[in-house]
Amino acid sequence: MSQDEDHSRDRILFHLKTRGSQTAADIGSRLDMTSTGARQHLLKLETAGLVESEDQREGRGRPRKYWRLAQRGHDRFPDRHSDLTLDLLRSLRDVFGDRGLEKLIEHRERASVADYRKLVGERRSLHQKLTALAEIRSREGYMASVAEDMRGSFLFVENHCPICAAAAACQGLCRSELAIFRAVLGTDVIVERIDHILAGARRCAYRIGKRQQSSRRSTSQQRRPIVTS
Numbered sequence: 001m002s003q004d005e006d007h008s009r010d011r012i013l014f015h016l017k018t019r020g021s022q023t024a025a026d027i028g029s030r031l032d033m034t035s036t037g038a039r040q041h042l043l044k045l046e047t048a049g050l051v052e053s054e055d056q057r058e059g060r061g062r063p064r065k066y067w068r069l070a071q072r073g074h075d076r077f078p079d080r081h082s083d084l085t086l087d088l089l090r091s092l093r094d095v096f097g098d099r100g101l102e103k104l105i106e107h108r109e110r111a112s113v114a115d116y117r118k119l120v121g122e123r124r125s126l127h128q129k130l131t132a133l134a135e136i137r138s139r140e141g142y143m144a145s146v147a148e149d150m151r152g153s154f155l156f157v158e159n160h161c162p163i164c165a166a167a168a169a170c171q172g173l174c175r176s177e178l179a180i181f182r183a184v185l186g187t188d189v190i191v192e193r194i195d196h197i198l199a200g201a202r203r204c205a206y207r208i209g210k211r212q213q214s215s216r217r218s219t220s221q222q223r224r225p226i227v228t229s
Contacts, residue, residue, distance in 0.1 A: 008033065009041050013050060013073055018143060018159045020202050021054070021066040042067050050076065068202075077143075077160050085166045102172060109176045109183075116184045126210060129185060130154055153209035156181075161197050161204060168198055181206065 011031055016022060019030075028038035045051040050073040055063040093101050119136055123129045130146040134156065137144035141162035147155050167173040174196070181191045188211050195205035 005041070008037075009045055012038065012041055012045065013069065013076060016051065016067065016069045016073070017077060018145075021068040023064055023066055027067070045073070048072075077162075085163070086169055089166060089169055101170065105170070105172045105176050109180055112180050113183045116180065120184055126185070126189060126208070127154065130156055130208065133181075133184065151209070153207055156206040156208050157195075158204045159202075164197060171198075174198060178206075181208075187211075 008031075012027060015027060015030060022030075024039040024042055025035045027033075027042070028035040031038070033041075042051055042053075046053065049070055051067050052070045053065050053067050056066050057063040089101070092104060096104075116133065116136060120129050120132045123132055127146070127148065134144040134146045137158060141160060143159040145157050145159070147157075149155060161167065163173060167177075178191065178193055182189070185191060185208065190207075190209055190211050192207045193204065194207050195201040195203055197204050
């Protein structure tokens with residue numbers, strides 16, 4: 001296989017990782033290659049067990065073939081030495097118990113919040129903060145991106161989870177990731193996870209937007225102590 005073929009197939013794998021299921025025509029259009037050329041690469045990737053296809057009917061006529069990453073394809077992307085991580089988690093739980101593991105996660109959470117705030121906190125707008133956060137998370141292997149929707153909210157997407165094996169073994173890591181985002185972005189921002197890799201989605205995605213004034217007032221009132229005579 002030539003270096004050009006290797007490069008083209010790597011681009012297809014990356015495209016499927018970040019975009020999800022696609023037809024050969026869609027892939028060819030995005031990657032500046034013919035549909036036939038994309039299909040030939042996909043068939044060879046399928047033979048290698050890296051991609052798989054599914055026929056989907058869209059109205060009348062013949063169904064269209066959509067391609068997606070197979071598990072071996074997902075495994076091509078970095079997972080931070082998952083076997084070692086799982087061994088360490090099991091050992092920590094055995095030695096220190098569940099509470100000890102929770103304390104470790106809490107320590108990691110505080111450290112991450114402090115680090116992210118240094119890099120994100122100076123940005124003024126929510127869009128600027130999310131763009132900076134996406135750059136940080138991408139450097140850490142999450143393949144993150146951010147896009148604004150029609151309502152002025154943002155979709156923050158992470159196409160890869162480099163700690164997926166650890167998160168599957170310890171659900172507290174996923175809860176902590178969400179808490180980190182909320183702490184870094186501030187109390188005037190709502191962060192909601194809408195897609196979750198561990199729930200079967202191809203990515204983790206968050207809907208993020210400014211909290212409405214009435215909502216902030218209501219939250220403040222709820223936290224106000226009750227004074228009794």
